[in-house]
Amino acid sequence: MSFTTNGLVCGHHHLYSSLARGMPAPPQTPNSFISVLENVWWRLDAVLDLDIIYWSAALGAAEALLNGTTAIIDHHESPFAIEGSLDAIQSACDMVGVSSNLCYGVTDRWVGQSMQTHVAPSSKMSDEARRGLAENERFLKAGGRGMIGVHAAFTCSDETLETAADLAKQHNVGVHIHVAEGPDDIDAGSRLQNLAEDNWLIVHAVHLDQQIKGTLAHNPRSNMNNSVGYARPSRWAHDVILGTDGIGADMLEEMRLAYVRHREDDITASPDSAWSWLQNGEKFFPEVKRDVVTWSYDNADSPWHVAFTPGIRCLSVVRDGRVLVEDGVPTQFDMNEIRTKAAEAARILHERLA
Ligand SMILES: [Zn+2]
Numbered sequence: 001m002s003f004t005t006n007g008l009v010c011g012h013h014h015l016y017s018s019l020a021r022g023m024p025a026p027p028q029t030p031n032s033f034i035s036v037l038e039n040v041w042w043r044l045d046a047v048l049d050l051d052i053i054y055w056s057a058a059l060g061a062a063e064a065l066l067n068g069t070t071a072i073i074d075h076h077e078s079p080f081a082i083e084g085s086l087d088a089i090q091s092a093c094d095m096v097g098v099s100s101n102l103c104y105g106v107t108d109r110w111v112g113q114s115m116q117t118h119v120a121p122s123s124k125m126s127d128e129a130r131r132g133l134a135e136n137e138r139f140l141k142a143g144g145r146g147m148i149g150v151h152a153a154f155t156c157s158d159e160t161l162e163t164a165a166d167l168a169k170q171h172n173v174g175v176h177i178h179v180a181e182g183p184d185d186i187d188a189g190s191r192l193q194n195l196a197e198d199n200w201l202i203v204h205a206v207h208l209d210q211q212i213k214g215t216l217a218h219n220p221r222s223n224m225n226n227s228v229g230y231a232r233p234s235r236w237a238h239d240v241i242l243g244t245d246g247i248g249a250d251m252l253e254e255m256r257l258a259y260v261r262h263r264e265d266d267i268t269a270s271p272d273s274a275w276s277w278l279q280n281g282e283k284f285f286p287e288v289k290r291d292v293v294t295w296s297y298d299n300a301d302s303p304w305h306v307a308f309t310p311g312i313r314c315l316s317v318v319r320d321g322r323v324l325v326e327d328g329v330p331t332q333f334d335m336n337e338i339r340t341k342a343a344e345a346a347r348i349l350h351e352r353l354a
Pocket residue numbers: 012013014075178203245246
C-alpha cells in the first residue's frame with residue numbers, strides 16, 4: 001500500500017492531436033473507420049505547421065506530466081510540414097520535462113496535393129514517403145531517440161514498407177506502425193510477417209489474422225471511440241503496452257478502461273493484466289523507474305484498488321531529484337502560457353478546417 005508509483009508511460013500517442021478538441025465538425029458524419037480517417041485525422045494532419053505542432057505537443061506533454069506520465073512514445077504525421085517536425089515535438093517534450101520516443105509516420109497516400117485512400121502494394125514509393133523516411137533518419141542520426149514510423153500497411157506500397165524495415169535495421173531501432181486497426185488493413189499480417197522484428201511496435205492489431213513479431217500497443221479508449229472492435233490483447237504472444245492513440249495521456253484512467261474492457265470480454269479477467277500492460281512501458285524508458293509520482297490515494301500501486309477508484313489525482317512528480325510537479329502544479333513551466341499559446345494555435349488550426 002503506497003501513495004507513490006514510478007513515472008507512467010504512454011505507449012502510443014499522437015501529440016499533434018491535442019488541438020483537435022473543439023475542431024469544426026467534418027463535412028460529413030463519418031460512418032466507418034476509414035471515413036473517420038478521411039474526414040477527421042487526414043484533414044487535420046494536412047493543415048499542421050511547425051508552430052502548431054510545437055504548441056500541440058507542449059499542451060499534450062504538459063497534460064501527460066500533470067497525470068504522472070513522464071514518458072511518451074509518439075507517432076507523428078504532418079504531410080505538408082515534414083522536415084523538422086520531430087525536432088519541434090522533441091523541444092516541446094524537453095521543455096515540459098517528459099522523456100519521448102518519436103517517429104514520423106510515412107505513407108504513400110499523398111500524390112502531390114491529392115490524397116488516395118487505398119494504395120496498391122505494387123505501386124512505387126511516393127516522394128512524401130521518401131521525405132518522411134528522411135525525417136526519421138535525420139532525427140536518429142542527430143542523436144534523437146525514436147523509431148522508424150509507418151502510418152499503416154494499407155496506405156503504403158511494399159517498397160515503402162521494405163525500405164522502412166531496412167532503415168530501422170540500419171539504425172538498430174524498431175518500426176512503429178498501426179496494424180490492422182480496422183478491416184481496411186486486413187492484409188497487414190501477411191504483408192508484414194517477413195519484415196517485423198522483436199523491436200517493432202505494433203499498434204492496435206484489432207483485426208490482425210496472424211501473430212507477428214513485436215510489442216503490441218493496446219489503445220482501449222481509441223478502439224472503442226473508432227468502433228473497430230476489441231483487440232483481445234491477452235492473446236498476444238509478446239509484450240503488451242498501453243497507449244492512448246492521442247486521447248490524452250492519463251494512464252491510470254487508460255489502465256482502468258483496459259481492465260473493464262477486458263472484463264467485458266472475459267468474466268475471469270483480473271486488473272493484474274491491464275496493470276502489467278501499463279508497467280511494460282518501462283521497458284522502453286528504464287529511467288521512469290527512478291521517477292517518484294505521488295497520488296491522492298494510498299493504494300495507488302494496487303491494481304485491484306486502482307481499477308475501482310476513478311479520479312485518482314497526481315499530486316507531485318520528481319525526476320532525477322528535480323520536483324517537476326508540486327501540489328498538482330508544474331514548477332518548471334507556466335501552464336497558463338502553454339494553454340494561451342495552444343489556444344491561439346488551435347484557433348488558426350480550426351480556421352484552416354472550417
Ligand atoms: Zn495511432
